[in-house]
Amino acid sequence: MTFLTVLAALLKIVLIVGVAFNLAAVLTWAERRQSAMMQDRFGPNRASFSLFGKEFRLAGLVHLPADGLKLIFKEDFVPQNGDKLLHALAPMLSLFAPLVLMAVVPFGDVLCMDQLKNGHLWDAVERFGTCTGAAGPKSLPAIPMQIFESNNGILYVFALSGLGIVGATLAGWSSDNKFSILGGLRAASQLVSYEVAMGVSLVGAMMVYGTLRIDEMARWQGEHVWGIFVQPLGFLLFWAASLAESKRTPFDMPEGESEIVAGHLVEYSGMKFGMFYFGEYLEIVVSSALLVSLYLGSYNLPFLHRDGITIAFGDAIWHKTLPHLLVVVVQVGTFFGKLALMCWFQLFFRWTLPRFRYDQVMRFGWRMLLPATLVNLFLTGVVVLAIDRAGEAFADRLGLVADGVNLLLGALMVFAVVRLVIGFAMPTNRAPRPGANDAPQTA
Amino acid sequence: MPTIKLDGREIPFEKGDTIIRAAWRQGLEIPHYCWHPGLSVAANCRMCLVEIERPGGRQMMLDVLNWDAEKGDYVPSKKPKLEPACQVECLENMNVKSESSAFVSDARKHVQEYLLLNHPVDCPICDQAGECKLQDYWLQSQRAPKRMHDEIVHKPKGVSFGPTIVYDAERCIVCTRCVRFMDEIAKDPVLDKRERGNLGEIVLSPGRQLEGKYTMMVDHVCPVGALTTKDFRFKSRVWFLRKVETVCPGCATGCNAWLDYDPRTGEVPRLRPRDNQAVNQFWMCDDGILTHKRVQSGRVVTATVGRGKDRKAVTPSAALKAAAELLKGAKSVGAVLSAQRSTEDNFTLAHIAKTFLGVGELHLASLGTWDGDAILRDADQNPNTRGATLAAGGAVHPIGELTEPVVGGQVGVVVALGGPVDLDDVTAGALGRAKLIVFSDAETALTKMADVVLPIASWAEQDGSFVNRQGTEQKFVAGPKPIGDALPGWDALVRLAKQAGHPLDWKRIKDVRKAMGGAAARPSTQPTAPEAPPAE
């Protein structure tokens, strides 16, 4: 434990907290603006500030500080017979739980400090090296791009995501309001139910990757293929469960205008409400981060490895070494890019899917999702066992398939970018409206 | 009685009647402008032309050419000579065709067009619009736009004829009703006609103005909007007004009148004469017409208690309570009737005074005399001197005779009905010593020194009756709602009696009239049956 590692840890904490908080804040804007675009309307665009006599609206981003200021200066209301301590504790817990989850999420491969120290800034490192340098007394440690290198990373996730339940339940209890307690109970039962399915759905991934460490999982995906291709069913099940965990629209049982008003949030105002609200968006960030880390290749791009780009189909076809610092920067950028894209994609669900009824949610959780995860677990076990028994030759052939998948994936990504650019450049094709060519009505 | 036939109807007539008058007596109208039942015949408007078949005689026929559409040429035909109904005297079994003759309708149409030829048709800004004969007969007989496209003849407009009347020569049809009225009724031939045809107009005698006691009547005899009073000019439109039967409170003659009031605001912008052959025939004097101003100005609006500086406005019930307190504490009470108030009000006060308050002698407050004349105006300015005397059930003493008992201390509290009243200084000084309870519609000398003032409705705002100098009891009907906190006079007095603890349960004017007995049982307003016009 040197001064360098402590400094690096602090820097990583600042980076992750900064990104998570800012991403969550931007999500509050994105959700409103994005849903507006989906529904053919403007969305927030009125808040503005003036600078040098000009008015700036920044596409509605000014609403963010405006909303924040409003929440801060609003009256902090506590019900007369409510539990004041728990009433204050509940929003803290619901904000705290998703935040600490980000600690175990790796956002890049290791940074080999030795490499930098020796002045080989533009040299590549070995692809399969340990990156510990000369291991002499003067050598510097390799710094993992992860705040907390836990041996049981996934279990840590399970343990702390359960804490969010406590926040919602406490909020319901301490508000001294029937709607609140009903909302709190609904939240508790829903979260507990889906916690089970979420846990079991991940076991399949653990079996494939052979580890509990999330950084190891990420590395496995870089060497082989993204998790979504080896665990497609597990991916969908985990996604569904994490959607339910975030208490958002298809699963927003704890709230419901016509049933229990705002549920456990009824008696919250000002910044305490703001913390709940913020916690919800943090949960989106965290669940997106987990989805990216476990199933979508984490910080990996196809063919980009620690030493550079290696396009291979069984044997290497094309190889190019890249400087270590560049690779690390690309990897970190890739992770945060994927994270933002996944958050953006998750917002679509709320504005596309209709809401469940409460009994449907429970039935879905226990009678559909949980059996499905068990089936996934069983199938995965059988397949993993079969591959282990199949021998080297079959493993090579599987490697070929993985390379093919990676080739396809790379091509798909290039295609998506090109399609996006072309689509943006093309003018909108409007069908002529009947009567559009008639003479204008006002002479 | 001899009869004539008008459109197939048998109509009786008296000897000397013209056709139009015989019809008028039956309530039938033959369209006319210049004829007026109270004035001499001029026969200059030609509107009343009718077809007359005399018994046994030949009808006078004219040769005319009529367009025949079938032949496409004019063909000679006959047409009766039409005669003015206002000029031709009735003969037994004469057959007159008015509405039933196509020739007559045709004639009316053309006379009407001729009269409107140079008319400016400025109805929107004309005060007569809505009660104008030109409008009525246009709708009835003409119903076509005028065919002349030339500029009309321009004549003087907005000419002031005097302090009361404005003349518009363009609207004038020169029927000379106003000339004849000033000549025959007002006996002041100040108006005359000059020029002929489309240049004709009414003018004043050189160096004279239209002035005197009977000027505003010319507005009411004028069938069009040529003569308008300055008093009513531009004040309202006639279709906003509602009318009720009333009696002029200006003098003891008791001229019958229409009270025109605006139901939206409660204002009374004018009084119009109402025909009653027994009283005023068709006429009213200027002062009588202007009594409508009493409804709005100089009124007592709120009840007050206290004198001088201590006077403050209170609710009517609080004032009644204070008045009842005064009456309870009084050893002896005086009561003052008013010759300006209705018989019912006076009877109620007299009844209360004699029955409950032990008043022996009733006194009467009234206005003094003014310049009466032989036409309509009576020297007595009070409309109901006789009625108040009758209501008192015997002799009443002038208010001046109340001085002694008040000064002597025999009378401590005086209850007075107050319309406009003349008080001399001595009486006023004496009454000032007593406690004074005044029920009044107008601010008067009495209300100024009263201890308790209660607002009551003016004659226009309540039902009641006046007994005129001939002894005719004439009822009048409430028009607008009483202003402010005012109540009908008799109602306020009954409430005072109740407040003082006396048993009196008159709830409606009917109850008062029932208690009055014989006086009220008589038929009130004389029927407006027409009689012979006044001898000239």
Next chain:
Amino acid sequence: MPLPLEGPVQYDRVKGTKISKPGRNAVQQAYVKDIADGLAITMHHFFKNTKEMIRGTRPDAVNDPMEDGVTTLEYPFQKRPYPERFRGVHRLTHRADGSPRCVACLCCSTACPAQCIYIEAGEYPEGDKKRGYEKYPVKFVIDELRCIFCGFCVEACPCDAIRMDTGMHPQPYDSRDQFVFGKSLLMSFVSADGEQQSENPRREPGEKGFAGITRLGQHH
């Protein structure tokens, strides 16, 4: 169709297409395809609208409100064009000399079903050439809160003195008496074209070039 007094009521047989119930196999029950379809629709709108917003090619909200895309009307800044005969706040038209055309005939307040017009007529002063010919409104008050904007006053006016062609809504105020518009305020309004007068010409009393005979021209 009269109902029969006895027996069951006979209705026409309802005709329609039979819709089969959705299948209940695992793939259908997972709703993966349906979710994907839904996402495709919302994403299509999202990408199209975002592109149009960024490129500034969204449809004209004022004139093409029924077009696909973001057609929100930003109301106080954008307004739909009103029909030509839209009845807005009243105005009193002017004569050439700036005095009101109104002659206080009270036709408008007579026609008004809401009784929201109050006029006090006055006479032009001595020496004015309009004296005797016309009167003018000393007070002309319209209670815009009572007004039901039926336009009867405009129809009733014989002088084209009151018009509702300002194109203005009655605006919100703080208190009720601010809605009671007086003569000077009503005369300060202009038509949608910025006119204070009216297109219909008018000849003033005694104007030169007046056709026809006058008293002065006659020999008598």
